[in-house]
Amino acid sequence: MSLSLWRGARLATLTGSSGYGLVDDGALLVQGDRLHWVGPATALPAGLDVTAEHELHGALVTPGLVDCHTHLVYGGHRGHEFERRLNGVSYEQIAREGGGIRSTVGATRAASEDSLYADAEARCRQLMREGVTTVEVKSGYGLSAEHEARCLRVARRLGATLPVTVRSTCLSAHALPPEFAGRSDDYIAAVCAWLPELHAQGLVDAVDAFCEAIAFTPVQTRRVFDAARALGLPVKLHAEQLSDQGGAALGAGYGALSADHLEHLSADGIAAMARAGTVAVLLPGAYYFLRETKLPPVAALRRAGVPIALATDHNPGSSPTLSPLLMLNMACTLFRLTPEEALRGMTVNGARALGLRDRGQLVAGQRADFAIWPQAQGCPIEHPGELSYWLGQQVTPRVVWGGQERDKA
Numbered sequence: 001m002s003l004s005l006w007r008g009a010r011l012a013t014l015t016g017s018s019g020y021g022l023v024d025d026g027a028l029l030v031q032g033d034r035l036h037w038v039g040p041a042t043a044l045p046a047g048l049d050v051t052a053e054h055e056l057h058g059a060l061v062t063p064g065l066v067d068c069h070t071h072l073v074y075g076g077h078r079g080h081e082f083e084r085r086l087n088g089v090s091y092e093q094i095a096r097e098g099g100g101i102r103s104t105v106g107a108t109r110a111a112s113e114d115s116l117y118a119d120a121e122a123r124c125r126q127l128m129r130e131g132v133t134t135v136e137v138k139s140g141y142g143l144s145a146e147h148e149a150r151c152l153r154v155a156r157r158l159g160a161t162l163p164v165t166v167r168s169t170c171l172s173a174h175a176l177p178p179e180f181a182g183r184s185d186d187y188i189a190a191v192c193a194w195l196p197e198l199h200a201q202g203l204v205d206a207v208d209a210f211c212e213a214i215a216f217t218p219v220q221t222r223r224v225f226d227a228a229r230a231l232g233l234p235v236k237l238h239a240e241q242l243s244d245q246g247g248a249a250l251g252a253g254y255g256a257l258s259a260d261h262l263e264h265l266s267a268d269g270i271a272a273m274a275r276a277g278t279v280a281v282l283l284p285g286a287y288y289f290l291r292e293t294k295l296p297p298v299a300a301l302r303r304a305g306v307p308i309a310l311a312t313d314h315n316p317g318s319s320p321t322l323s324p325l326l327m328l329n330m331a332c333t334l335f336r337l338t339p340e341e342a343l344r345g346m347t348v349n350g351a352r353a354l355g356l357r358d359r360g361q362l363v364a365g366q367r368a369d370f371a372i373w374p375q376a377q378g379c380p381i382e383h384p385g386e387l388s389y390w391l392g393q394q395v396t397p398r399v400v401w402g403g404q405e406r407d408k409a
């Protein structure tokens with residue numbers, strides 16, 4: 001099979017477990033959708049059948065970005081709640097009054113599947129514009145068998161239509177829908193009953209839940225995870241966002257791919273995650289937008305060797321951002337991650353939070369998903385640390401996804 005050669009690159013390979021893995025004057029050989037060879041141009045193997053050559057003139061090349069936690073599929077928005085919160089009403093209070101997630105459930109149910117798709121596609125394209133090549137999309141605003149299936153079909157359609165890899169996560173245990181008011185155990189039973197059907201339709205890659213005082217208890221979370229386990233589906237969890245419910249340790253007991261948010265994570269939770277290899281997904285957008293003050297325990301996670309990932313958590317209530325680069329910056333300024341940790345969080349560790357080991361580093365055998373960062377556009381990115389630097393700027397890389405250059409749509 002023929003090869004395409006990308007040369008003249010400054011590569012941030014992210015190989016090994018630390019460092020950028022910089023290779024100046026680097027080259028990438030792509031075969032089909034995979035990286036065939038990566039290294040310094042001086043070591044390029046000779047005598048290969050190279051059919052296309054691209055000179056990058058010293059541009060920085062990183063793995064494509066992985067946004068491992070989003071809620072892209074929903075109707076309406078919650079700008080009015082943002083204003084209420086700024087007038088002193090808390091996120092929890094709005095949720096208890098039936099607003100919050102449940103107000104988005106109403107708008108999502110009222111929308112047609114095509115309009116849900118059109119909105120989700122526009123959002124997904126915005127993530128892609130900033131270098132995202134893999135994105136996770138959760139359900140969780142349908143909250144009935146029919147409406148959860150619609151949201152997951154929209155996620156699958158994104159993956160089938162756009163040049164991006166989409167992983168779909170069933171988050172039916174996100175909030176209690178109004179028709180189950182006062183009957184949360186019955187709702188959990190309903191979720192466990194429809195999960196096999198959604199899975200049989202090929203709509204689910206993983207199962208998530210929101211374990212929180214305003215959502216579901218640890219016991220209810222276990223029931224959902226038992227149902228997932230019975231189907232062989234991996235689990236992940238919204239855990240310790242607003243209070244410590246012991247969710248991260250619970251998830252780790254199920255070998256969870258990730259526990260996400262984690263502002264209120266305890267030492268026991270960290271130890272359990274380290275033992276299980278569960279990734280800590282930090283979401284600085286939600287921390288910022290909810291004006292939280294309790295920081296996730298980054299130093300302790302680091303000491304315990306828990307892999308740290310970052311994501312946009314795009315959703316209409318707690319994190320309406322569609323900028324992965326802004327999340328890199330905020331992870332550094334708010335959470336004190338280093339720019340290197342932030343980039344690993346949105347590449348190799350983001351992939352790991354989705355159970356994907358074939359992407360996130362530039363090394364032979366991995367998927368040929370990479371971003372070529374601009375040296376101009378007013379915001380040049382010449383070193384990988386600068387990806388965290390251009391606060392709030394629109395930086396648009398060239399992107400190769402599965403070996404093919406994407407249009408700048």
Ligand code: NIG
Binds near residue numbers: 100101318
């Ligand atoms: O990840 N925490 C729960 N779920 C979302 C927020 C959903 C919403 O407010 O609509 C999150 O922050």
Ligand code: FE
Binds near residue numbers: 069313315
């Ligand atoms: Fe979330």
